[in-house]
Amino acid sequence: MNRPVRSARLLQLLDELRRCRSPVSGARLAERLGVSLRTLYRDIAVLRAQGADVAGDAGVGYQLRPGFLLPPMMFPPEELEALLLGARWVAAHADPVLARAAAQGMERIASTLPALLRLEVETSGLFAPQWAGPPPEPWLGTLRHAIRAGHAVRMRYTDADGTVTERVVWPFAMAFLDRMRLLAGWCELRQDFRHFRADRVLALEDTGVRYPAQRHDLLRRWRRERLPAGSDARDLA
Structure with a gap:
């Protein structure tokens, strides 16, 4: 097992x-x-x-029976607020499975807190509403699984000019930006790192086949070659 x-x-x-x-x-x-x-x-x-x-x-x-919980946890107020705000952001912006996991994770944390801190969580005034961001793509859960498992994905993609191509990509990162989501992966068609806007992906499926590289190695190379010092994922959009 x-x-x-x-x-x-x-x-x-x-x-x-x-x-x-x-x-x-x-x-x-x-x-x-x-x-x-x-x-x-x-x-x-x-x-x-x-x-x-x-x-x-x-x-x-x-x-x-009452009385068995995970060991009590203590957080400074700022750390607790950061965890709660992060979980609420994920619940508002991610796919349903990840959103549910964020809510359940906070429930588990809250269940281990002393009564006063648990009350702080239940009555917190920090929220992360979704304003103008895109709705979660239906294949987002499939992509997250492929990233975790190191699987290649097959997708149909349309570029800025409207040209549609079919590609096999080795995904290793996903950026959740304010108004779009961005996939980073090694493209077998181009034999190079590429960034794909989620709203231009027409279809995506997990091949179930592990790609030959290690995900952490791809991530390290990508950061070195494509992410200039001092920049972040928003500079790639």
């Missing part, structure tokens, strides 16, 4: 149990997590071994 995947699933299971006010059946938990009942039972055993007070059994359902 891939350890990062299992760790993420255990956190998700904790979240599901934390939200439940009454015992929930193993079958329902397994369905929500997308795993088998056997895997769920193993995960519950792991949580119990790590100190989680999970009550119940296969016949009556499971419930996380």
Whole structure:
């Protein structure tokens, strides 16, 4: 079992149990997590071994008893505001999956805070509304996965002159600007680094094939060759 995947699933299971006010059946938990009942039972055993007070059994359902949370966390007010504002910005500007992850991440952080700091989060007056930015592209989640996995993507792209081309690109970075999103990748067609405006991508699919370079190496080369000192992604648009 891939350890990062299992760790993420255990956190998700904790979240599901934390939200439940009454015992929930193993079958329902397994369905929500997308795993088998056997895997769920193993995960519950792991949580119990790590100190989680999970009550119940296969016949009556499971419930996380009050008192078990992640270790208490303390943040200076400015750090807490920065985290909250960042999460709200992502929730307003990213694709639905990433937006939901931002909200759930803040919920997890808030659940570990002392009561006074948790109240600060719940009553914060900092917001990040979306003004004139573009709506999230439907393939944005696919692209994020390809970047994480180091997969090549196949896309149809139209340039500023309206010329449409089909390309295979090795994506390694995505910039979320005020009025556009910008993809940075190695283009097999041009054999060079290229930047693609998301609003000009007509279609994009993950090939499922890892590209031969290491993503961190591409990112390092791109920064050295294409990102002049003192500039940022906005200079590339």
